[in-house]
Amino acid sequence: MASTCVHQAIHGYRDGHRLLSSSLSLGADASRAMLVLSDMSGPSMHPGFDEYLTGYPLPGTDLFVFAKTWYAPEMQRPGCVWTHSLLIPRTHISRVSTPSLLPSLRRPQVEGLENAATAPIVLEHEPSPLAPEGFENNAVAATLMSAVLGQARPVVVGVDTAAQLESVFLRIWEELWSGAKARFAFCTGSLMPRSVGGALMDLQAVPRAIPSSQFRKSAGAALMLDLRSPGTPEPWVEQVLQGAARGEATFRSWMESAAGAEAARGAAPGLVKIFGQWYQPNWSARSILASAVDVPELEPVTRVRLLGMVLDRAGAEEGARGRRELLQELCGRRNTDLSSMTSLLEEQTRRLFEESRAEACSLALSLLGAELTEVGEHVLRAAVLSLTPSDLDTFGDAQAPFLPTIVGANPALATAPGLWRRAGSRGHEILAQLDAEELAQERRHAVVDAVLASGREAPVEALVGFAGSIAVSRVLSALAAGNLFFSPQWRSSLSSRPDAVLEWLEGQSALSPRELEVASQFVSPKCSPQRLTKMWQSGIAASEASITPRVAAFGLALALSERTCSPLLATCFQPTFDELADGRIEYEAWDWLRELAPPVFWWRDWDRCERIAAALARLLERQDASLKTVFSILRSRWAILKVASVLDDDRHFRQYLKALRKASVASPSIGTREQRDALLEGW
Structure with missing residues (x-):
């Protein structure tokens, strides 16, 4: 007791x-x-x-x-x-x-x-x-x-x-x-x-x-x-008395919920009729809403509590759909001042997201573009701030015009590829909104990744302007991984930022020919030969067998411009020579070599194999390269014959050719039988 x-x-x-x-x-x-x-x-x-x-x-x-x-x-x-x-x-x-x-x-x-x-x-x-x-x-x-x-x-x-x-x-x-x-x-x-x-x-x-x-x-x-002359009691009075006669605390509990446990008697007049409606048969949260919002006697704090009860009842009666429909209705009410309820409606919006993201997204979609009151704007903002990237799957083309505004309020959505798939031509506006925000570098990284993962054509200049070298790095990595296709827009934008491309290459923990292939699309061998040479040597050494003709031609251009017997000659000359012989090399790749390999005779400037053979011959003679070095560079009979022919045609080079042939006879262990026979042919 x-x-x-x-x-x-x-x-x-x-x-x-x-x-x-x-x-x-x-x-x-x-x-x-x-x-x-x-x-x-x-x-x-x-x-x-x-x-x-x-x-x-x-x-x-x-x-x-x-x-x-x-x-x-x-x-x-x-x-x-x-x-x-x-x-x-x-x-x-x-x-x-x-x-x-x-x-x-x-x-x-x-x-x-x-x-x-x-x-x-x-x-x-x-x-x-x-x-x-x-x-x-x-x-x-x-x-x-x-x-x-x-x-x-x-x-x-x-x-x-x-x-x-x-x-x-x-x-x-x-x-x-x-x-x-x-x-x-x-x-x-x-x-x-x-x-x-x-x-x-x-x-x-x-x-x-x-x-x-x-x-x-x-x-x-x-x-x-x-x-002595009592009147006819209102329905709510009968309900209070009946509950009291049964020993129930329904009225007290309801009033404490609506007015607060500390509310005085003065809170009752505005609430008792709503209490009567609350327990009236066939009355629902929707039918009570008008009374809860419009009754004039209520204090703002009481009205907020009561409206929260109505919304919770709607959720109990009809689930998340009921809560969503009442929120939607309140956002369009213009004949009632609901400013005191702003915080409540924002909280109810967040609760709706917890109950059903589908209904919550439906609320957000219905409010976008609608003619809203100030309170409606707050509810929409609360809904937008509660959106997660996965919620964007519910958006359609009709909502695309609002995406810049939505992302401006909730930048986290920009990390969703789905957003960029729907953005279309508004990608520039979205990036402009994001650029105005003070986003951390990690968030900018995530935005770039989302743009690239969307599979849609990216707003190249806007993206690079938004993220700078981060965007360049992410794009180059996506290209290297095969997750992004080359486009004229990317080529134009990245080609104008060679330093960023070089920084990306230098930042790779382990270079491979694939990264070199990508970089060669945007930089020239002339932009920074020393840095490029170091990276090309590292990347090719990792997987010499998988280098492409383009990478080989780029490396050969670096080696010829270095005017020393660069290790790149051993890995890049022969593949480039073979491609030129078959006529399969790209025009841009030959353009890198053109000035470094002038024609031997003006009437044979079309013979590109002869031109690079002559450039190599001059370099070998000038460096007095050993037979071992020569055979490490020239591995095919045809390449050896071309270089030997160039050396033999110039009286200044014949002495060097003669020394190579003598060394070949004296050292049969250097090179292959085929290499030595090609060098000694006609001697």
């Missing part, structure tokens, strides 16, 4: 009305308020009002006072009363019930007053459903409930005795949610209208025998209620 410890106090007459005993010391303001409210509730006692209950929040404290007052005719002075008060912490207000409070209130006796309330008391209570006592007279209960919760003014009701409505007052107090219950001030027997902290009590009963004209001034702001 649960229990609550509460303090107590007794007030009564002793040379004036005063505090006689208490288990708690209070501040001056609280003590003064309690002294006034524990005294007789009017100037004179009326029959039937010799005892009554009072409940009120104690000003300046976190306590709620639940008190009972008895007329004290035994005292010699007229108008004296006894009051026993229980001081309940507001945090415990929802734990206590009137069945546990009422037995603890006892009429004080003159003897032993000083020690009668010096210790707190323990209230024992069980968490059981409330008994239906107090709402037996449904018409009276409905009229009072409607007056208390259906409007915000204090309520004053005329009664014949203080006990007449006591049980109804207590049941209404019990039905309130914790925040309202802790702030609700009431009195079952006010001989004149009473106030707490300068404001009239929320609900009080006054003697019907006293003409209302006597307290019209003190209670002019109150709703004067005559229970």
Whole structure:
């Protein structure tokens, strides 16, 4: 069994009305308020009002006072009363019930007053459903409930005795949610209208025998209620009373959800009708939405909570589709100010993405291009920020014009190849948006990779302008891997950036002929011969057997321009010679060699094999290359014959040729039989 410890106090007459005993010391303001409210509730006692209950929040404290007052005719002075008060912490207000409070209130006796309330008391209570006592007279209960919760003014009701409505007052107090219950001030027997902290009590009963004209001034702001002619209760009142009769906490729980546990009674008038609709048969979240949005009495924070409940109910009734449709409707509302709900709707949008990405993407697509309110713009932004690259698969051509704006808000989407497949001609705009963002290098890398992986023609200059050498490096790697086709646009753009191409080559951990092939498309052997020579030697050495004619011709051009017996001659001359002999070499490749291999005779400038043989012969003679070096370069009979012919035709070179032939005879272990025979032919 649960229990609550509460303090107590007794007030009564002793040379004036005063505090006689208490288990708690209070501040001056609280003590003064309690002294006034524990005294007789009017100037004179009326029959039937010799005892009554009072409940009120104690000003300046976190306590709620639940008190009972008895007329004290035994005292010699007229108008004296006894009051026993229980001081309940507001945090415990929802734990206590009137069945546990009422037995603890006892009429004080003159003897032993000083020690009668010096210790707190323990209230024992069980968490059981409330008994239906107090709402037996449904018409009276409905009229009072409607007056208390259906409007915000204090309520004053005329009664014949203080006990007449006591049980109804207590049941209404019990039905309130914790925040309202802790702030609700009431009195079952006010001989004149009473106030707490300068404001009239929320609900009080006054003697019907006293003409209302006597307290019209003190209670002019109150709703004067005559229970002798009750009206027809609204549907929500019936629902509250029926739930209370069954011992249910539906109304309290719903109000705490909608208004907040700490909301006061003033939050009720705008909500009770919606409560009625909420539990009305055949009412759905969609039908409640208009009330939740348009009812004028709600505070902004309450409207936000209520709208969240409506959206959650839509999700419970129809799944993610229901939540999405209500969000979509709210984004287009122009006759209601929803600015206070912006954060809620953004959060609901993110929740929709958690529930169903398909429905969330549908929301985003429906809002794109729609005529939105300011709140709608916020919802759309929240949706766009929640998009992931995979969500772009739901986009179609109709959304392509919005892609630059979407990516500007959510740059992470630019790392999705699907975006670039749909971007089309708007790729330039998207890259311009991204370029305005301060993206990290890693993100720029990812964007370039996505563009290249999309399989669509890339906006070359825009991409290179966006990512600089990063784009060049990524493009070259994609070309080398066979993931990207050469295009005139790439050739034009990269050819104008030879330094970036060289940096890419130098940055490769292990060069292969494939990387050399790609680089040869964009740089000339003349751009940086020393750097290129080093890289060509490294790349060809890794896989000499797989070098292409283009790579060989490029390497030969580097070797001939070096004017030394470069190792590139051994790997590049013979393949180039063979391709020239077969007439299969590319025009650009021959263009690299043209100036380095001038014609021997002007009428035979067409003989390209003779021209490179002559260039090699001059280089070999000038370097006095050994027979071993010559045979490492010239591996075919036809190439040896061509070079020997050039050497033999020039009297300045004949001596060098003669020395090679003598070395061949003297050292039969150098070269192959075929190489030696070709060199000695005709000697």
